[in-house]
Ligand SMILES: Nc1ncnc2c1ncn2[C@@H]1O[C@H](COP(=O)(O)OP(=O)(O)O)[C@@H](O)[C@H]1O
């Protein structure tokens with residue numbers, strides 16, 4: 001009862017609210033976790049004229065390079081109705097759409113480096129803004145502390161949870177090399193660079209959220225279904241709550 005009331009007040013109250021962003025920072029207490037609701041930014045200059053919507057979202061970051069994130073995200077979408085936003089896919093879309101950032105993104109991905117936050121955050125926020133769904137899987141982002149801080153500053157809150165797919169290097173290399181999607185970064189040279197970048201820049205993001213109790217570490221070795229059985233309870237905890245379903 002208490003749980004239901006808490007979620008309801010935290011999500012429903014915010015829908016169509018025109019209040020200032022400070023109200024979005026109230027914690028939502030669900031089960032034993034304390035989550036912050038995730039507001040939508042009000043930065044018109046960042047959004048190319050897309051009108052802001054003051055609606056609270058449930059945000060999940062999904063991390064772990066070449067670990068099967070995208071594969072598991074598809075199952076989470078199917079089972080729990082999230083909107084899946086792959087940061088890598090959004091960046092690759094920019095390359096083929098002749099965007100002014102296209103060649104910079106192509107070079108950065110080829111070298112396994114990280115695209116500047118202002119570009120990636122803008123692409124992600126545009127997708128969030130234009131979606132009717134309020135539950136998001138943000139796959140492959142944030143890739144660095146700079147990414148994380150940029151996102152949190154614009155959004156004004158943290159993600160609700162972080163899924164980290166923990167995959168041994170050897171397995172990750174095997175999977176990526178047999179992915180067969182024609183990706184410019186799925187070659188051994190770039191993979192080695194991506195792994196270095198992961199340890200140097202992405203690992204601190206996971207450590208940061210781990211200290212806040214937000215990280216759900218998933219053993220990424222096994223069949224797709226076996227791995228999903230570890231993922232399922234993370235979201236199933238929310239699914240039985242009618243108010244969360246409505247989010
Ligand atoms: N559990 C698994 N076991 C073996 N291969 C997998 C598994 N999950 C995904 N794959 C394959 O590994 C490759 C990378 O998966 P993908 O979902 O693209 O990962 P990511 O988004 O983390 O890079 C793909 O070819 C995918 O089909």
Ligand SMILES: O=c1ccn([C@@H]2O[C@H](COP(=O)(O)OP(=O)(O)O)[C@@H](O)[C@H]2O)c(=O)[nH]1
Nearest residue numbers: 065066087088108109112113114115140141
């Ligand atoms: O927030 C992001 C996400 C991806 N990338 C770039 O895109 C590449 C591919 O990312 P993706 O998440 O698609 O790779 P995956 O981990 O799924 O294999 C990365 O190595 C980076 O060069 C980035 O710069 N910022």
Ligand SMILES: [Mg+2]
Nearest residue numbers: 069070086088
């Ligand atoms: Mg992927």
